[in-house]
């Protein structure tokens with residue numbers, strides 16, 4: 069009986085490869101910890117909040133020593149980042165990369181469970197001058213992990229803005245801005261050969277605002293839509309019930325356009341602001357709570373997306389605290405969930 073069942077499963081998996089390979093684990097929800105607060109809680113206080121809220125995955129925007137020490141022994145999985153300011157130096161020098169890994173990773177593992185390194189944040193759109201060295205930076209960091217035999221445990225990737233995806237609806241027609249092909253193609257080759265994943269920041273809030281009412285609020289907030297309001301991709305006939313899935317599928321289609329069909333996606337940022345100024349009427353506490361709680365349900369249910377149902381799309385919510393010290397419009401300072 070058991071054998072029959074495992075054979076049936078084996079058949080199913082072989083049949084669905086390479087998707088089965090992508091679906092090898094359950095999706096998780098984590099939180100980003102931005103630190104632009106005028107009164108930043110101490111690392112011990114941060115960890116106390118994480119434990120109280122049963123948050124087991126976090127992403128940091130750097131590799132802060134005190135924070136990594138406070139996280140040691142907690143079992144909390146940590147994604148650390150190479151800050152954008154350090155990217156040029158690391159991408160130009162193997163030994164600078166090796167020093168970064170020695171100082172920020174080797175001193176903390178295994179006590180602190182570092183599971184990924186995000187090498188830069190939205191580099192192509194935020195600091196395009198560093199784009200030519202982005203893939204080298206990932207390779208140098210990875211080489212240092214290989215030398216320390218940590219490469220199977222710690223994944224190396226880089227977080228992208230979803231704005232590098234053009235024509236994102238219908239998702240089947242999406243593609244990465246061709247300007248970045250000389251970076252994206254070697255990057256995807258690297259992610260594939262190291263069994264890493266594409267890191268993507270997904271903000272239905274901005275798509276909703278920029279659409280000027282073309283996107284219904286319910287569709288952005290994962291609220292049920294009447295069937296005649298669901299967005300249908302006319303090429304694939306896939307039905308989209310929320311903006312989040314449409315963006316993630318646009319990324320899968322953009323990768324397959326370049327012939328990469330087996331790279332999983334982890335959403336490194338997603339959220340909704342709880343407060344905005346007068347021209348941001350949908351930045352409300354109610355909408356933020358609705359978005360985040362529906363997002364969590366969607367992710368931990370392993371729903372996947374219409375293109376890849378059941379394939380885990382782990383997601384880090386942006387973010388743990390409001391960052392009152394950030395510049396910009398009111399909503400910029402009000403993405404915190406706690």
Ligand SMILES: *[C@@H]1O[C@H](CO)[C@@H](O)[C@H](O)[C@H]1NC(C)=O
Pocket residue numbers: 143144145181183
């Ligand atoms: C560290 O995280 C990995 C990946 O989630 C997990 O498999 C491993 O058990 C964790 N180790 C500890 C000591 O918690």
Ligand SMILES: *[C@@H]1O[C@H](CO)[C@@H](O)[C@H](O)[C@H]1NC(C)=O
Pocket residue numbers: 162163166208211212213215
């Ligand atoms: C870069 O450094 C790693 C060790 O950190 C080493 O294994 C690798 O050979 C070096 N690569 C180059 C191109 O120098």
Ligand SMILES: *[C@@H]1O[C@H](CO)[C@@H](O)[C@H](O)[C@H]1NC(C)=O
Pocket residue numbers: 196234245246247248
């Ligand atoms: C593609 O990227 C380039 C470089 O950042 C930019 O100038 C261009 O506007 C982008 N294309 C579109 C259609 O957004």
Ligand SMILES: *[C@@H]1O[C@H](CO)[C@@H](O)[C@H](O)[C@H]1NC(C)=O
Pocket residue numbers: 325326327
């Ligand atoms: C993808 O594969 C197809 C079929 O093998 C090929 O014609 C096409 O040129 C490839 N595209 C890229 C971007 O490599």
Ligand SMILES: *[C@@H]1O[C@H](CO)[C@@H](O)[C@H](O)[C@H]1NC(C)=O
Pocket residue numbers: 365366369370371
């Ligand atoms: C959970 O996943 C199942 C399919 O596995 C789907 O039918 C259901 O709608 C999902 N629920 C939520 C809340 O996403």
